[in-house]
Amino acid sequence: MKLFAILLCMSLTVYTLPVAGQVPHAPTPRPAPARPDTARVRRLLQAAQQWSTADIPRAIRLSQQALGLARQLRDSVGEGLALLRLSTLHRRHNDFVLARRLARQAQALFVRRRDRQGQGRAWLQLSLIDMLQGNPVPALASALKGLRLAGQAGDSQTKFRLQATLGDIYYKLGSYDDALHVLQIALDGGQRTGDEQVTLLALNGLGNSFQMLKKWPQALSYYQQALALSRQLGDAIGETGSETSLAEVYGLQGNQAEALAHGLRAQQLVRATHDDYNLPAVELMLARAYLLAHQPDSALALARHGLHLSQQARSNENIRNASDILAQAYAQRQDFAQAYYFRNLHLAYNDTLSGEDTRRRTSRLRYDYELTGKQAQINLLTKTRQLQAQKTARQRLQLRALLAGLAGVLLVAGLLWRNIFLKQRANRHLNEKNTQIAAHRDQLNRTLTELQATQAQLVQREKMASLGEMTAGVAHEIQNPLNFVTNFSxxxxxxxxxxxxxxxxxxxxxxxxxxxxxxxxxxxxxxxxxxxxxxxxxxxxxxxxxRTSGGARQATDLNALAGESLHLAYHGWCARNEGFSATLTTDFDPRLRPVPAVAQDLSRVLMNLLTNAFYAVTEKSKHADATYRPEVQVQTRQTDHAVEIRVRDNGAGIPLAAREKIFQPFFTTKPTGEGTGLGLSLSYDVITKGHGGALSMESQEGEYCQFTISLPVGVESVLEEIVA
Missing domain, CATH: 1.10.287 (Helix Hairpins)
Structure with a gap:
């Protein structure tokens, strides 16, 4: 999650008491004049609001006093306001469990009072709590419920704040077009009603969405407007968020000087305000800036501390970002075991926050919200029809009574008959509309059923397309040699x-x-x-x-296996290519422990990688000058979590366009007739699926190519679990 969302959600107050000279943002029901004791409850809450940014513990004490006094006076309105104020303060104090419990209590109180405005604000509080914890699905559900209640209560202030929150949720889910649409509505509403916090949140949200769409000028413009507004309001928290966002955009554009300047300014603001909650997010932002500046040591120091603080706060979003930064930093330091570990951690949290299941559940919530709105309209029309029918029945009874008592008053009877005729015609028109609405509802249900069936068909077609692509690749590869056989025959x-x-x-x-x-x-x-x-x-x-391997795993000495495979591959290549010679360099780690593995399968993978290396240096030697010396290196390393085997050659390397496809079946960089395109694909399956490890490649065109086999260390049962 972007830092501006955390900072503004921390500062966003779900319910604020009007201060002297302040004009309400939206027309609300005028409360009855408060008694002197209840007025003291309001004054305590007003004082807690004023101390909410400077001294949170003091604000909590004042709010608790207001809550106790409101309960003593049986002031349910003041009790609900005090509960929401305490929930906001504990949320900003990073105590999400207590904040959620207080918000639930306020919600139950407002439900008993049938106060839709209060319920909407309670749902806004619950949505903010889930959003800060990185739970987009319950956050979206709470925001949609609150939006419906705020609209029914005519509470435009809460409505615009919920729309700003929805925009941030859509951004986290990757729905940037939806986020831009909702945030623009929230920005217009905030500017129209004079709600600076909603305006600030919408400006940062728009800048964040444009940043993800890589539209840098628009992103910088909105971030700069947000920074100016924060400084105008004296809002250090909002200023920190804007400085952080500007640092990220400048970093992505490669302007490291501006990125670090804004980042250090954000760090100074966080330390000056003693904002321990947002400190990890700022440190992660600085760590990313150092990572882009190719300073992995500084990035690692900040990212480790940020990860530690995020784990203590249970912030899934910050944990995901810290894992991503650590994975990239360790990769720059060539520590691929740690990079692999933190990359897996990043992927796990990424699936939790924005995976396919999360998108499906949020889409379902949005669909249910829209369908509920349509159903509410249908229910309203049905209720209107029932009232009209009851009214018509009463009119008929009145007419019969009048005809029985005033049979002689023909003029009055005629007027009443005309009135009944007009009412019946209106009812018939209303019945026709109801029939059309029911038909439209049935059509929507049929359309939904057809869409579900189409979705199932598309999934099946995708599977068949994958099988067809595999079959086409096989046919294409076998066709050329078979054509040669046929033609020459x-x-x-x-x-x-x-x-x-x-x-x-x-x-x-x-x-x-x-x-x-x-x-x-x-x-x-x-x-x-x-x-x-x-x-x-x-x-x-x-x-x-x-073919799946049928061999059993046994403790294997990878140093011996790598050395034997190197010599076998070299002598085999020399036998097929007379006059070939190359320098063989080995660097075997003496601390290497035996690893449970299928030696025959690993030997086949090594032979394939070494043969490719000899082929690469042979091809380069045909075109290089006399100073070129072919060299193939084999290296083994023992790390805390894995054992690595690296095969490196100083051949021509692999072009950038071919690297993403290098492990795909039937893809080869060799000329036609010299490769089948299955060697690396088979090797990849043996390492990843057969041994639960990883096979990666790095290359620089014209300089070198290196393949790294990483096998996890541990007991054989762990490997079996990975394979399963």
Whole structure:
């Protein structure tokens, strides 16, 4: 979550008492004149609001006094306001459990009083609590409930604040277009009613959404407006959020000087206000700035401390951001084991906050909210029809009584009959409208059923498309060698026929022609064998790709296995390529412990990676100058969580466009006929699926290429669990 959302949600007060000279933001029911004792409750709450930014413990004590006095006086309105004030203060004090309990108590009180305005504000408080804890689904549910109640109560102030909160939730879910739409409505409402906090939250939210859309000028414009408004209001919390947002945008644009300047300013503001809650978010922002400046040590120090504080506060959003920064920082330091660990942690929290399940649940909430609004309209029309029917029935009874008592008053009877006729025509028109509404509702239900069926069909089609793509790849790869086999076989038949004709004539002049035919036939047969062998290799690679390993894991010495595979691969390559020579460099970690693994499968992976390395240096030596010396390196390392094997060559490297596809089946960078495209895909499956490890690649075109095998250390049962 962006820091501005945390800061503004911390400062956003769910309910504020009007101060002297302040004009209410929206027309609300005028309360009855307060008794002297209840007026003291309001004064205590007003004082708690004034101390809420400077001294939170003092504000809590004042609010508790107001709550106790309100309960003593049985002042339910003051009790609800005091509960919401305490909930806001404990939320800002990072005590979410107590804040939620107090908000629930206020909500129950407002439900008993049938106070829709108070219920809407209680739902706003619950939505803010869930949003700060990184729970977008319950936050969205609470915001939609509060929005409906605020609209029914005519509470425009709470409505605009809920819309600003909805915009922030949509941003976190990745629905940036929806976020921009809702936040623009909230901004217009805040500016129209003079609600500076809603205006500030909407400005930062719009800047954040444009930042994610990489529209830097719009993002900077909104952030700068928010910074100016925060300084105008003397709001140090809002100023901190705007400084942080500007630092992030400048960092993403590569302007590290401006990024660090704004980031350090935000850090100074947090320390000056003793804002311990938002300190981890500011430290993570500075850590990202140092990461972009290629200073991983500074980034690691800040990110570790930010992660520790975020785990204490149970802030899922900050934990996800800290894990992402730590993964990138360790990757810059070449510590891939730690990078892999924190990347997995980042992915886990990312799925929790914005995964497919979260998107599906929030979409369902939005659909239910819209459907409930339609249903409310239908219920209102139905109730109106029932009232009209009851009214018509009463009028009929009145008419009969009048006709029985005033049979002679024809003029009055005629007027009454005309009135009844008009009412009946209106009722018929209303019945027709109700029928149309019911038909529209049924049509919506049918459309929903069709959409669900279409969704299921699309899922099945996607599966079939994947299978078809695999089949097409197989057919495409096998087609070329089989075409060669077919074409040269046909040529051999023709050449044999010509050879028979020439032999029948047997003159001495035909012997050179017969000899030429025999040479052509021999060459064609060689081509048939070559392409037939290639088709056989493709089929075998496909079978290896689909075959699961049947070997049992045993404690394997990876140093010995890597050394043996290097020498076998080198001698095999030299046997197939006369005159080839390369420098073999090994760096084996003596602390390497035996790892439970299938030695045959790992040997096959190493042989494949080493063969590719020898191929790369061979190809580069054909075009390089005399100073080039082919070299292949094999290195092993023992870390806290994994064992690594690195295979590196100084060949031509892999182009950037091909790196994302390097582990896909049938993808190869070799010329046609020299590779099947299944070796790296098979190796990837053996390492990741067969051993629960990781296979990664890094390369610089024209300089080097390095493959890293990472196998987790531990007992064999852990590996079995990973495979399962």
């Amino acid at each position: 046909d040529l051999n038949v023709e050449l044999l026929a010509e050879l028979q004709d020439e032999l029948a004539q047997e003159p001495a002049s035909a012997r050179p022609a017969i000899r030429q035919l025999l040479e052509d036939l021999t060459l064609n047969q060689t081509k048939i064998q070559e392409h037939g062998a290639r088709a056989d290799r493709i089929v075998k690679r496909m079978l290896e790709h689909s």
